[in-house]
Amino acid sequence: KTVALLCERDSPIKKFSLKWESGIDESRVNRLVYKLLERGVLELHLTSRFSQCIETEFFLSKTLVSLALSNGCYPQGSRPPGGVFFPALKTLSLSSVAFGSYEMYEWLLSSPSLEEFNIRDDDPLRPAVRNVVTLHLSADSLEVFYFCCSSMPEFNNLVNLSFESHKERGWQVLPLLLKKSPKLETLVIKGLVHEITNECGDACVCIHEKMSMKMKSSCCLLSCQVKVLKIYEYGGSCREVKQMRHFMENLRCLEVLKLGVQVDEQDKYLQLTNEVMKLLPPASSKCKIQFA
Secondary structure, X not given: OHHHHHHHOOOOOOEEEEEEXXXXXXXXXXXXXXXXXXXXXXXXXXXXXXXXXXXXXXXXXXXXXXXXXXXXXXXXXXXXXXXXOOOOOOEEEEXXXXXXXHXXXXXXXXXXXXXXXXXXXXXXXXXXXXXXXXXXXXXXXXXXXXXXXXXXXXXXXXXXXXXXXXXXXXXXXXXXXXXXXXXOOEEEEEOOOOOOOOOOOOOOOOOOHHHHHHHHHHOOOOOOOOOEEEEEEEOOOHHHHHHHXXXXXXXXXXXXXXXXXXOOOHHHHHHHHHHHHOOOOOOOOOOEEEEO
């Protein structure tokens, strides 16, 4: 019925989202995708609980600016003309997408207009990501990046970096990621609690205090250009307080710290905010602290 309506009407489509819970004939889905792209859709979101092949022979749109593929949806096909599927694509979101080859992954990332990349899968980091302005990483993806350090490119255009933390996932790649992002201005962290390792370097407080003193003069945060630091789900544990102090002491360009406190009681909220204000003065004299 949806395909029929698309075929009958000629009005432009700005955004289209399709989610299906049961198996659908692939030819019907591909026909729908073809009609949407033919009609100049700007944003396309596809998600399926079942394995669903999306033929890339239809990926010829010059108007699509945002593409999101989730779960069972996966692209399959041959190399596009010029090696780029969507030349106008600015935002690409991939959530647990299984690619048949790394070439397909890179073809999607090769848009010269790509600015924002959201990743929630286990695919290794590829050089094609080097030009993004905004990068969002899940806790799993952050750890996967660590195992791809040898192929990590320079993120010369990266201005906004955000990642999620998990108590069973480490921050081992963070020092290198920060060093590879010379223009980074905004750092967003969802949760400070992560797996304690001896490989997180000087970006966090996992390392032993004696080792920390030796590395203090060469801390990767000292040369970081981050102006805005946003931290969510702050609980005020001893380890979180130490991590906050570490950021405030070493981020010399910091201008704004936005802290999202996660507590159930108002009294606890006031206690945590007061504790943060009592931390050592931030390295940047211009820094303002905002609570949410």
